[in-house]
Amino acid sequence: MRFVTKGRFSFRGGVHPPEKKELTRDSEIQPGPAVKQVAIMLSQHIGAVCESLVNKGDSVKAGQKIGDSDAFVSAPVHSSVNGKVKQIALQSHAVLGRSMAVIIDAEGDDNPASQPSHTEFTDSFDIDSYSSAQICTAVRDAGIVGMGGAGFPTRVKIEPNPRMPKETLIIDACECEPYITCDYRIMLEWTKQIIAGTRLARKASGCSQVFIGIEDNKPNAIEMISRTLEDCGDGDRIKLAPVKTKYPQGGERQLIKAILRKNVPAGGIPPMIGVVVLNVATAAAIAEAVVSGTPLTHRVVTVTGEAISKPGNYYAAIGTTVEDLIEFCGGVTESCAKVVLGGPMMGIAIADLKTPITKTCGAITVLTKRQIGRAKYEGRQTPCIRCGRCLEICPENLNPTKIAHAVKHNLLDVALAYYINACMECGCCSYVCPANIEVTGYIKTGKIFLARQKKKMPE
Amino acid sequence: MLKDIAVSNSPHISKPLSTRAVMVDVVIGLVPAMAAAGYYFRVRALILPAACVISSLAAEWLCNLIRKKPGSLGDFSAVVTGIILALSLPPALPVWTAVIGSAFSIAIGKMVFGGLGANIFNPAMVGRTFLTASFGMLMTTWMVPATIPAALSEICPENNVEARTQATPLAWSKQAIKDENGALIYNEQQFRATLTGEVGGCLGETSVIALLIGGLYLLLRRTINFHIPLAVLLSAFVFAAVFYLVDSDAYMQPFFHLSSGGMLLCAFFIATDPVTAPLTRRGMWLFGIGVGAITMLIRIVGGYPEGVMYSVLLMNAVTPLIDRLCRRIPAGGKPS
Ligand code: SF4
Ligand code: SF4
Numbered sequence: 001m002r003f004v005t006k007g008r009f010s011f012r013g014g015v016h017p018p019e020k021k022e023l024t025r026d027s028e029i030q031p032g033p034a035v036k037q038v039a040i041m042l043s044q045h046i047g048a049v050c051e052s053l054v055n056k057g058d059s060v061k062a063g064q065k066i067g068d069s070d071a072f073v074s075a076p077v078h079s080s081v082n083g084k085v086k087q088i089a090l091q092s093h094a095v096l097g098r099s100m101a102v103i104i105d106a107e108g109d110d111n112p113a114s115q116p117s118h119t120e121f122t123d124s125f126d127i128d129s130y131s132s133a134q135i136c137t138a139v140r141d142a143g144i145v146g147m148g149g150a151g152f153p154t155r156v157k158i159e160p161n162p163r164m165p166k167e168t169l170i171i172d173a174c175e176c177e178p179y180i181t182c183d184y185r186i187m188l189e190w191t192k193q194i195i196a197g198t199r200l201a202r203k204a205s206g207c208s209q210v211f212i213g214i215e216d217n218k219p220n221a222i223e224m225i226s227r228t229l230e231d232c233g234d235g236d237r238i239k240l241a242p243v244k245t246k247y248p249q250g251g252e253r254q255l256i257k258a259i260l261r262k263n264v265p266a267g268g269i270p271p272m273i274g275v276v277v278l279n280v281a282t283a284a285a286i287a288e289a290v291v292s293g294t295p296l297t298h299r300v301v302t303v304t305g306e307a308i309s310k311p312g313n314y315y316a317a318i319g320t321t322v323e324d325l326i327e328f329c330g331g332v333t334e335s336c337a338k339v340v341l342g343g344p345m346m347g348i349a350i351a352d353l354k355t356p357i358t359k360t361c362g363a364i365t366v367l368t369k370r371q372i373g374r375a376k377y378e379g380r381q382t383p384c385i386r387c388g389r390c391l392e393i394c395p396e397n398l399n400p401t402k403i404a405h406a407v408k409h410n411l412l413d414v415a416l417a418y419y420i421n422a423c424m425e426c427g428c429c430s431y432v433c434p435a436n437i438e439v440t441g442y443i444k445t446g447k448i449f450l451a452r453q454k455k456k457m458p459e
Numbered sequence: 460m461l462k463d464i465a466v467s468n469s470p471h472i473s474k475p476l477s478t479r480a481v482m483v484d485v486v487i488g489l490v491p492a493m494a495a496a497g498y499y500f501r502v503r504a505l506i507l508p509a510a511c512v513i514s515s516l517a518a519e520w521l522c523n524l525i526r527k528k529p530g531s532l533g534d535f536s537a538v539v540t541g542i543i544l545a546l547s548l549p550p551a552l553p554v555w556t557a558v559i560g561s562a563f564s565i566a567i568g569k570m571v572f573g574g575l576g577a578n579i580f581n582p583a584m585v586g587r588t589f590l591t592a593s594f595g596m597l598m599t600t601w602m603v604p605a606t607i608p609a610a611l612s613e614i615c616p617e618n619n620v621e622a623r624t625q626a627t628p629l630a631w632s633k634q635a636i637k638d639e640n641g642a643l644i645y646n647e648q649q650f651r652a653t654l655t656g657e658v659g660g661c662l663g664e665t666s667v668i669a670l671l672i673g674g675l676y677l678l679l680r681r682t683i684n685f686h687i688p689l690a691v692l693l694s695a696f697v698f699a700a701v702f703y704l705v706d707s708d709a710y711m712q713p714f715f716h717l718s719s720g721g722m723l724l725c726a727f728f729i730a731t732d733p734v735t736a737p738l739t740r741r742g743m744w745l746f747g748i749g750v751g752a753i754t755m756l757i758r759i760v761g762g763y764p765e766g767v768m769y770s771v772l773l774m775n776a777v778t779p780l781i782d783r784l785c786r787r788i789p790a791g792g793k794p795s
Contacts, residue, residue, distance in 0.1 A: 012790070017472060178472070253791065266791035339464050344471040351466045367471055376473045377465065382534065383576035385478055387733040388684070397790040399738060402782075422789035427470030434476045435576075441468030 009261070010244035011254040013395040015428045017178045017247055017345065019217065024181045024304045027312040029189055032301070033328035038319030039091045039101040040066060040077050044358040045145040046152050047073035052102055058085045059107075063295050065143075066102050075153040076143040080297035080317035081106040092352035094341045094361070101356065104319070125192075125291065127199050132160070135204035135290050142289030143296050143359070148172060148183075148250070148279035149342060151360040154286065157276055158205040167274040169207040170259060171198050171283055173214045173221065174243065174250030177343030180363040182300040183280045185313045187214075187221040190284050191228045197283030198238060200290050205276055210238040212280075213255045217245040247345060248426040252277040254395050266396070266422035281362065296359055303329045305366035307336035316357065322364055323353040335368040337377060344371075345427045375436045382435040390429035390439055396422050400429035404439040407446030412453065415446045423447075478575075482535035484682040488673040489542050489728065495656045495666035499604035500550040507662055508545035510554045511561040515541035518562040522570035536575045540564055543728055544583040546663025547721055547768070548590070550602045560590040580775045581735045584768045591768070601627055601659040627659045628719045629764040632711045636759070639708045653718040660720065667718045674727030683731040686740055690747020691726040691754075692717055698755035716755060721767035725750065729767070735775045742778075742785040749774045 043049040050067030054060060060079040068076040083106040091101035130138075140155035160166065171194070175183040187194060202210050214222050226240050243249055243258045253264045256275055264270050270277055278286075281299065288294045297318055304311040309330030316325060322339065326332060340347035341361050357364075369377050390400040399418050406414035420443060429439035496504035515537040523530050541561050548557055564586030572578040591598045628649065652658045656666025664670075677683045699713035716722065721729070730736060730750045737746045750770045757766025 015474070017474070257790070263791045265794070266789040267794040268791065337465055338467075338471055340469075340471050342469075344469075346469050347471065348469065349464075349466045349471060351464065365471075372465075372471055373473045373475060375477065376471075379467070382478055382531075383574065385481070385536075385576050385733050386736075386738055387481060388738050391738055391787065392684075395790065397787050399787050401738070418786065419789045419794065422791060422794060425469075430468075430473065431470050432474050432476070434474075434478050434481050436473060436477070438468055440470065444468060 009258045010246055010249065011257040011395055012397065013393045013428065014246040014248060014254070015393050015431050016245075017431060019245075020179045020304075021181050021184070021217075023179065023306075023311045024302050024313055025184065027181075027185075029182075029185050029300050029313045029315050032298075032314035032316030032320060033324050035081065035106055035317055035320050035324055037086070037103060037105050038079075038081055038083075038317055039103045039321065039354075039356040040079060040319040041091065041093060041356060041358050042067045042077060042100045042102065043093070043096060044077060044151060044318075044360065045075050046150060047071060047075070047156075049100070050074065050077055052088050052100070054085050054088075054102060056085055056087050059083070060085060060104060063297055065141075065295070073153055073156055075140065075145045075155070076295075077102075078143055078295040078297050079104055080319050083107040092350070092355040094348045094350055094355055094358070101319075125196050127196075127203060130200065130203065130290055132204045132206065135200050135286075138290045138293065139204070139286055142285070142294065144282060144285045144289055145296075145359050146279055147281040147285065147299060147359060147362065149346065149360055149362070151358070154278065154282055157271075157278065158201050160204075160206050161271065164271040165274060166205045166207050166271065166276050167209065168260065168276070169198070169202050169205055169210045170252075170255060170275060170277045171201075171210070171212040171280055172250055172252065172255055172277050173212055173218075173225075173280040174255060175218075176215060176245075176247045176250040177345055177347075177363075178247070179304045179365050180302045180343045181304070182302040182313055182362045184218055184221055186281055186284055186300055187218070188224055191224050193284045193287045194225070194280055195228050195232055195238070196291065197285070197287035198278075199232075200286050201276075201278055201283060202237070207276065208237075211241045211259050212238065213241045213243050213249075213259055215245040215249055216242045247428065248395060248424070251395065251424055251426060253424065266419060299357075299359060299362070301325065301357060301361060302363040303366075304363060305340075306368045306371055307332045307366040309333060318359055319356045321354050321356050322350065325357070325364055326353070326366065332366050333368075335370070336366050337369040337372055338367045340365040340367060345431065346425065381437050384433075384435050384437055387434060389432045389434065393428045393432050395426060395428065396424055398423055400439045400443065401437070403446065404429075404437065404442035407442045407449070412446060412450055415443075416450070420446050420450070478534045478536070481682060482539050484677065484680055485539050485728065486535070486542060488677040488680075488682070489539075489546065489663070491669035491672040492546055492663040492666065492724070493542070495669035496546065496550070496662045499606055499656055499665065500602060500662060501605045503550040503602070504662060506554055507548055507550070507552065507557050508542050510557045511545035511548075512538050512541035514558040514561040515544075515565045518565035519570065522566055522574075526570070528574070531574060534575060536569075537565055540569070540582045540586075543724075544586050546724060547583065547587055547661050547729075549598060549600055550662045551600050552590075552597055556590060556594055556597055560586040563589045576734055578734060579778070580772055581729055581732050584729065584771050584775075587768050588772065603659060604657050604665070606657055627764065628653065628715070629660075629758065632715065632719075632758070633764045635711065636709050639706075650714070650718070653715075658719075661724075664721045664724045667723060670723040670727060674723070677727060677731075683727065684740075684743065686743035687731045687736060687747040687750075688726040690744045691730055691751040692722070694748040694751030695722060695755050696751075698752050699759070702759055710759065716758065720758070720765045722754065725754070725767045725771060729771055730774075735778060737778050737781045737785065739782065739785045739787055742781045745781050745785065746774050746778065749777070
């Protein structure tokens with residue numbers, strides 16, 4: 001039986017925000033804008049920041065490596081266009097505030113972002129012609145990082161590590177964030193490529209079993225993938241695991257819990273229990289990198305939200321600014337109140353529309369005041385009534401209100417005693433709070449304080 | 460374009476739910492009890508809640524004014540406190556007493572702690588305790604439901620239907636412990652009377668059916684969790700059953716204790732007040748068990764016929780301790 005969970009299993013807690021996927025669910029992946037200028041961030045991942053390999057005035061080719069680092073946990077970055085380096089300068093970065101970027105003026109007219117062709121993953125694809133080491137090297141050279149949001153260098157994840165042997169590979173195809181449909185479209189349109197990528201990742205990591213976890217609100221994708229699996233030789237080892245539709249089902253800890261019924265230790269990572277979790281888009285990128293040697297220079301981005309005139313899914317060059325993408329989609333309507341990189345639950349609201357998209361950015365969500373909610377938009381927070389809703393839905397089984405109030409009163413030791421570091425920042429607690437308290441916000445602030453405190457302390 | 464885009468922490472959407480909506484839900488849950496009170500105690504069931512609500516709101520408004528804080532009447536919590544207090548008062552209580560009681564509830568029970576969310580004790584129970592301590596006589600003068608015809612004076616010996624006063628079933632049970640005639644007093648007819656509410660007692664506490672409907676509504680709406688009500692009722696049942704099994708002459712049946720006095724109002728509406736109850740599930744169980752057991756201890760062993768308000772206040776006092784003891788363990792276990 002290929003279906004292992006039948007959508008019954010899940011994790012404890014979680015919320016059901018309005019899905020809003022219908023805005024872009026049926027829009028096929030279109031070529032993104034042909035940009036005049038891109039800004040390639042030198043840090044698009046967790047780990048060491050890359051050093052620029054080019055200088056001002058250099059000519060670069062699309063796919064040319066322009067930044068790299070010697071550190072183990074890092075990934076190189078590549079130019080997504082043909083052109084000339086204009087400068088290397090600070091640029092607004094969604095996560096880091098400001099960070100160095102290589103700014104490239106596009107030249108020539110072969111720059112529109114066209115999608116890869118998919119025939120090579122079907123007819124001539126032969127898994128046996130790649131060795132594990134070959135795959136790892138190709139993944140590293142292509143600069144692949146987790147494309148679901150965190151951006152952990154993929155090579156580090158899939159490379160066999162004798163200290164933590166890997167047994168299970170899980171492909172995260174949940175896409176539990178509201179609004180976003182980029183992974184869904186990839187599943188429908190690039191199915192073979194995903195399967196090829198999954199098989200390559202399995203081979204590289206030496207995992208014995210593979211699950212593809214999909215939320216059960218995507219029956220078309222489930223159907224499509226299960227059909228493709230049947231046609232492919234390695235299909236027996238890859239099992240489809242439909243899981244319950246619930247946010248944050250796509251969080252790796254929650255997905256592992258749902259499929260394997262195992263808990264990742266608090267503050268730990270999946271390899272500790274022999275599991276590797278890769279996003280579907282990452283799997284697709286692996287296939288592309290290994291089979292055709294293409295570096296990760298483009299990705300599918302969902303541009304969506306009630307305030308976008310023409311929402312859709314676009315295959316966009318990394319380094320395209322948010323502004324270019326929004327304009328390409330017909331601009332925003334009057335009611336636009338917030339521009340979010342990512343989805344509304346975990347995405348990051350940006351103030352500077354010149355912020356370029358990175359490898360980890362799957363969506364631009366432009367929200368209206370109505371969607372945000374009036375009280376939230378105005379930041380009206382009332383006292384906590386200790387209703388316990390945040391405790392009930394916390395997928396990590398924490399006591400969010402206690403932690404948040406400890407941070408508010410600067411009692412970091414209390415916050416630690418209530419396991420602040422086990423919080424995955426999913427945002428569920430802020431979402432349900434009737435008093436509209438920014439519970440997650442306080443917790444994030446507390447983590448930053450703690451990190452600072454640690455730095456200052458002598459060894 | 461785009462001059463005024465906002466930046467803030469994620470998440471960027473929130474569930475359309477407010478503190479006011481939660482409070483309004485509680486008020487809706489109390490409607491059946493208020494309706495039953497209206498049926499049995501007629502105009503008193505209108506005057507007392509109205510007086511309590513108005514006085515609560517006025518007290519809250521005044522406190523905010525003095526503390527120079529923004530108004531908080533909009534969260535409706537004062538309305539809930541007023542109604543709950545009114546429903547736990549004897550129907551014959553003079554209006555001025557009720558007004559004092561609810562003003563005390565809000566001012567001393569809630570606002571001195573810093574307003575909603577900061578109070579340790581259930582405000583309505585604070586007010587009721589104050590009234591019991593100050594106006595003991597008035598707080599134990601009961602009224603016969605208007606539906607009982609004067610001819611039915613044989614319901615219980617000391618009933619004086621002429622004067623339209625009646626002892627509550629809990630008072631009989633207290634007497635029965637001395638006289639060892641529990642089985643005599645509590646018969647099927649009495650049981651039916653408590654179901655509908657056709658007995659003496661506090662305004663909103665007499666009708667079991669009305670309270671159950673309201674409680675069920677709150678449970679279905681998920682405004683309250685089942686843990687506290689279940690724990691309260693179970694522990695009271697077990698406590699009463701033990702005594703009943705030991706001496707069924709002196710002690711009433713466990714069901715008697717569940718259906719009379721403030722037990723149900725407490726289980727569904729008072730002990731479940733989120734502000735003054737523990738946050739964690741295990742804590743809720745402990746809290747509920749404590750409330751049920753202490754109530755029964757007072758009823759059976761202690762000096763008063765009813766113990767709900769003291770047991771709630773006592774357990775409120777240990778809620779911070781319970782919360783500290785019953786911490787949640789992260790899903791991934793304690794980090795090493
Ligand atoms: S959901 Fe909000 S009001 Fe309820 S306990 Fe948590 S922080 Fe307090
Ligand atoms: S405390 Fe952290 S993990 Fe729990 S609901 Fe809030 S954000 Fe999510």
